[in-house]
Amino acid sequence: MRPTAPHPRRSPLRLLLTAALAITAPGALTACGNGSGSDPDTVEVSYKQSTDNQVRVMDTFLADVKKQFEKANPGKKVKLVPIKAPDSEYYTKVQQMLRSPKTAPDLVYEDTFLINSDITSGYLKPLDDYLADWKDWDQFIDTAKTAAKAEDGKTYGVPDGTDTRGLWFDKAIFEKAGLPADWQPKTWEDVLDAARTIKRKVPDVIPLNVYTGKPAGEAATMQGFEMLLYGTEGATAAGASDPLYDEKSKKWKAGTQGFKDALTFVETVYEEKLGPEVSDALDPNISTRVRGELLPEGRLGINLDGSWLPQDWLPGSGHEWPEWSEKLGLAAMPTQNGQSPGKVSMSGGWTWAIPDKAANPDLAFKFIETMQTKANAQKWYIANSGIAVRKDVAADPAYAEAQPGIRFFTDLVSSTHYRPAYPAYPKVSTAIQEAMESVTTGDASVAEAAKNYDEELKAATDDQVIEE
Amino acid sequence: MKGQTRATSGPVPHPALRTATRVLPLTPATVLLLLFLAGPIAYCAYIAFTDLQLTGQAEDSFIGFENFRTAFGDEAFLNAVWLTLVFTVVSALLGQNTLGLALAALMQRASKPVRTLVGGIVVTAWVLPEVVAGFLLYAFFRREGTLNAVLDWLHLPTQNWLYTLPILAVSFANVWRGTAFSMLVYSAALNEIPKEITEAAEVDGAGGWRRMWHITLPMIRRSIGTNLMLITLQTLSVFGLIWVMTRGGPGGKSQTLPLFMYEEAFQKSMIGYGTAVALLLLVVGSLFSAVYLRLLRTEV
Numbered sequence A: 001m002r003p004t005a006p007h008p009r010r011s012p013l014r015l016l017l018t019a020a021l022a023i024t025a026p027g028a029l030t031a032c033g034n035g036s037g038s039d040p041d042t043v044e045v046s047y048k049q050s051t052d053n054q055v056r057v058m059d060t061f062l063a064d065v066k067k068q069f070e071k072a073n074p075g076k077k078v079k080l081v082p083i084k085a086p087d088s089e090y091y092t093k094v095q096q097m098l099r100s101p102k103t104a105p106d107l108v109y110e111d112t113f114l115i116n117s118d119i120t121s122g123y124l125k126p127l128d129d130y131l132a133d134w135k136d137w138d139q140f141i142d143t144a145k146t147a148a149k150a151e152d153g154k155t156y157g158v159p160d161g162t163d164t165r166g167l168w169f170d171k172a173i174f175e176k177a178g179l180p181a182d183w184q185p186k187t188w189e190d191v192l193d194a195a196r197t198i199k200r201k202v203p204d205v206i207p208l209n210v211y212t213g214k215p216a217g218e219a220a221t222m223q224g225f226e227m228l229l230y231g232t233e234g235a236t237a238a239g240a241s242d243p244l245y246d247e248k249s250k251k252w253k254a255g256t257q258g259f260k261d262a263l264t265f266v267e268t269v270y271e272e273k274l275g276p277e278v279s280d281a282l283d284p285n286i287s288t289r290v291r292g293e294l295l296p297e298g299r300l301g302i303n304l305d306g307s308w309l310p311q312d313w314l315p316g317s318g319h320e321w322p323e324w325s326e327k328l329g330l331a332a333m334p335t336q337n338g339q340s341p342g343k344v345s346m347s348g349g350w351t352w353a354i355p356d357k358a359a360n361p362d363l364a365f366k367f368i369e370t371m372q373t374k375a376n377a378q379k380w381y382i383a384n385s386g387i388a389v390r391k392d393v394a395a396d397p398a399y400a401e402a403q404p405g406i407r408f409f410t411d412l413v414s415s416t417h418y419r420p421a422y423p424a425y426p427k428v429s430t431a432i433q434e435a436m437e438s439v440t441t442g443d444a445s446v447a448e449a450a451k452n453y454d455e456e457l458k459a460a461t462d463d464q465v466i467e468e
Numbered sequence B: 001m002k003g004q005t006r007a008t009s010g011p012v013p014h015p016a017l018r019t020a021t022r023v024l025p026l027t028p029a030t031v032l033l034l035l036f037l038a039g040p041i042a043y044c045a046y047i048a049f050t051d052l053q054l055t056g057q058a059e060d061s062f063i064g065f066e067n068f069r070t071a072f073g074d075e076a077f078l079n080a081v082w083l084t085l086v087f088t089v090v091s092a093l094l095g096q097n098t099l100g101l102a103l104a105a106l107m108q109r110a111s112k113p114v115r116t117l118v119g120g121i122v123v124t125a126w127v128l129p130e131v132v133a134g135f136l137l138y139a140f141f142r143r144e145g146t147l148n149a150v151l152d153w154l155h156l157p158t159q160n161w162l163y164t165l166p167i168l169a170v171s172f173a174n175v176w177r178g179t180a181f182s183m184l185v186y187s188a189a190l191n192e193i194p195k196e197i198t199e200a201a202e203v204d205g206a207g208g209w210r211r212m213w214h215i216t217l218p219m220i221r222r223s224i225g226t227n228l229m230l231i232t233l234q235t236l237s238v239f240g241l242i243w244v245m246t247r248g249g250p251g252g253k254s255q256t257l258p259l260f261m262y263e264e265a266f267q268k269s270m271i272g273y274g275t276a277v278a279l280l281l282l283v284v285g286s287l288f289s290a291v292y293l294r295l296l297r298t299e300v
Helices: A012-027 A057-072 A087-098 A112-120 A128-132 A135-139 A142-146 A171-177 A188-201 A218-229 A257-271 A286-294 A309-313 A361-371 A374-383 A406-415 A425-441 A446-460 B015-047 B066-072 B075-109 B112-127 B130-141 B146-153 B166-191 B195-203 B208-219 B221-236 B240-245 B257-267 B271-299
Strands: A042-049 A077-084 A107-111 A165-170 A206-209 A251-254 A300-306 A328-331 A343-347 A350-353 A416-418 A465-467
Touching (some): A057 A374, A107 A361, A165 A171, A171 A300, A188 A206, A188 A257, A218 A300, A218 A343, A218 A425, A251 A446, A286 A300, A286 A309, A343 A406, A425 A446, B066 B271, B075 B112, B075 B257, B075 B271, B112 B166, B130 B146, B130 B166, B130 B240, B166 B240, B257 B271
Parallel strands (some): A251 A465
Antiparallel strands (some): A107 A350
16 A cells, blocks of 8 residues: 555545555455457467566467467467466466456466366366377377376376476586586485585585575475485385375375485585575575576586576577586486485476366367477477477487487486375475475474474375374 | 635525435445445455365365464464564654654755755655565675675675564665655645744754754644554555565565465465455554554544
8 A cells, every 4th residue: 555645634444444455455366357258269378478578488489389270270369368477476376367257268377286276176177078089199108198187087288298307517616526527426425425525625616506495485395305205215115105195095194204314415405504505595586596697607516406497598598508518417316325216306397278167168179289289399398498298209309409408307207206286285395395494494403394394284284194 | 624614605405405416426436435445355354254265175165263263373373463563663663754754854954955865865765666676675685785795895794684684674675665655744744833833942942852852743743643554554564575575584584464464375375364364464454553543632
């Protein structure tokens, strides 16, 4: 609220009313509608536009598909509705749009992180009938097909690629520290030892970055914590199920040793000052700084991060750094003690889904078909540094050679994990970030943080928890 | 306003008719207000008593006072209430209010160019959009920021202010941004004090401080009350500034109620709970207002 003309005798009641409106306004669920559905010949496509004005990868790609679609389907029109927001705010906006037929688009870009949650809310339409008649669906790899499969066994989205995660390291720093240029750590200890060596021999750089805490959000959970957790002894033992969620009892796991081990790794990184200064690690802009400043300026030794980083360094992206492939090396994240299968990766990705309240679902699926032809899919993976989920594209040498690093990250798909993306997951993820944050700052010991997590977990999942 | 009724001449219309002709033109506005202002507020009040979620839920249900019980049992909520009070007292009551009054008083005596310059600078901070101001102050306070550059130059120890003193850093930011408003209110009030009174006091030998305490402050009492009420309500709902600078962190050390509400409602998708917190924020605002109104009344 910004009052305009101050006047001593202004009615206090009216002021209160104005204040009340200002305070409660964020809670109101009225999203501005742009009246979808009135025109049966127009398909409305909502997507996430980069918050960086210089990054236009998706806009360019969709504009091209729109042209193809309108040419192949005379009389039909495509209306692109970009939503410009950071991840967490994008989800919120989309969910608000999906609540009403007035605002629901015909096609929406959904993160696999939240898709199950949105399915439970009844926001999305099952696509099985469409997929059964679509030849290209057979080209999608099986793990990707399950990315948008709900607990009811139906599929609600078509993935447009995936991602994997690993260790990026600065070759020049490694050389100064006397570490090998073809570094491939076998255990967590190898990673920490390399960081300790860097700290000793190249003191003016940050040895190792592991995202942590609430400000980094899902990056802390997925690039940081889960890359550790899914490589712990308990998670890789024969017959082990997901370390966070037990499929059989449909409950979340509390009190596991793996959870504590992963937290201990995070604690070690920050306690031994192997990571960024704690205050920098908890800066909300840390991931932007890693990509934009720390790595390109040679100030970071090892970075545990995702396959998409080069997207920011491509020509035309505004932060061009084509030499990155000579300056940086890539290594798979090892398991805790080098136990089989030896390496860990996490995968997520985004899918195209049709809202339950979409006015033109048939047309929307047609648009997916156009977007996901082999040629278009390949164009898209290359443009956004994505990892192929189509077998025909993955086998195409033109794709594998399009960019350094693609082959490395595509190979990780064989040892990758998906998050238990059930409706409670976003809250569980926040609880993980809080646990990480408290050991990072030293406010809590690993045991205390793990205990707090168990309590938070109960609250977040309505007591659907099993103790191990 | 006084004397207006007497000035009316000619035949006096029937009171009912007069009321009707006065009220009729207001009807459309009233209906619109009820629809778009009272409507959403009532809806919000309703969902505060449900377990409505933005996602992850097939149906919502009425749960009575459960959300409020949760809030008062939630350490993070109590922490947010405390920080909201600190933020409001430090940045609005102490910072914006006194600084605004001091600037206004000093500018009364300043020469015109100085007045224009200072006024211009202060008002610029106020005119800047909240988010832009947030980024400017983030750049000022961050570890490689302007403040540390200055401290370093003076050979004083530097630190990451947003990490070590987050609530004071955002409070300072809010003072920086909001002082102009108080300054304008007080400038207007000071201008209305008749010159004769201050001159008479000066002749009687009252010094600057005594004049301030015994003449100026009592005479602008009403403006002080209004200003305090407005800036308090404004400060209670500050969101963008803190969001941009610290996101409520680290570890919730600058998470005031609006940020807490946002996190619960939109990041954890608990719309029902978030709205309940919004209602509680409203209560905090009303309490402050009630105190100010009370103060104003007793001194009349």
